[in-house]
Amino acid sequence: MSIVGKKINLEVLRNTEIGLFLDTENKEHDGILLPKRYVPKGVDVGDFIDVFIYRDSEDRIIATRLEPYIHIGEFAYLNVNKVESYGAFLDWGLPKDLFVPVSQQRSLMVNDGYYLVYAYIDEQTDRIAATAKVHRHLQNEAESLEVGEEVDLLICDETDLGVRVIVNNKFWGLLFHNEIFQNLSEGQKTKGYVKSIRESDQKIDITLKKEGMEEVKDARSQIIEALHDAGGFLPLHDKSAPEAIYEELEMSKKVFKKAIGNLYKDKMIAIKKDGIHLLE
DSSP, X not given: OOOTTOEEEEEEEEEETTEEEEEOSOTTSSOEEEEGGGOOTTOOTTOEEEEEEEEOTTSOEEXXXXXXXXXXXXXXXXXXXXXXXXXXXXXXXXXXXXXXXXXXXXXXXXXXXXXXXXXXXXXXXXEEEEESOGGGGOBSSOOSOOTTOEEEEEEEEEOSSEEEEEETTTEEEEEEGGGOOXXXXXXXXXXXXXXXXXXXTOOEEEESSOOTHHHHHHHHHHHHHHHHHTTSEESOOTTSOHHHHHHHHSSOHHHHHHHHHHHHHTTSEEEETTEEEEOO
């Protein structure tokens, strides 16, 4: 089985002038080179080291301590460094660029363009490549997800309804416009929560904030902290515009109203015409 594209822990076989040779228990070669410029201080024969394996510009299997921007089976937005007639070369954080064949481009890529791609191993060449035809590797329908579950998100493109996201590196999801209370950009990675899974088509709706009382608890703490930082007063109340609340606290008006109502009942704040006051 090929180790290209994997991050693995390998034992040092030899320490040479050009770098360390690492043991892969493959009798076909005498160790994989970790070039000297990537060798951390103090590492020697018999030690184990975490490395990423790929093929260099001369098609040799080689190790690096650099962390690529994308791994096999993952999605990411990457910049194009160079375009040729047969494909494009993307910056993925390693000395050798990541190749996207023309056949794997949705439209012809351009220099310095920014594209969503999926990384895979080309079985014929044993090289790491990428495709912009990401839909083939994503599911529209939820599987093994639960409402309220925390998930990993990759922010994608904007639609009329909201912003599409990739959920847990596996599913398409949708973040509706009225669920967005912060600046988002394509390629950004963040955390979110499954808001609902539609019964009709099993598609996933996402929110960036915890639902229910957990969300209110977080908002309570945030408001109290903001009040302390502002000397005990914020010019916000239940009649304030949603935009003003978001600008000050980055939360929705709905959550803000629940949180200050909760704080008021606990006699932690006073709600007056000019705003909310922290009570000692």
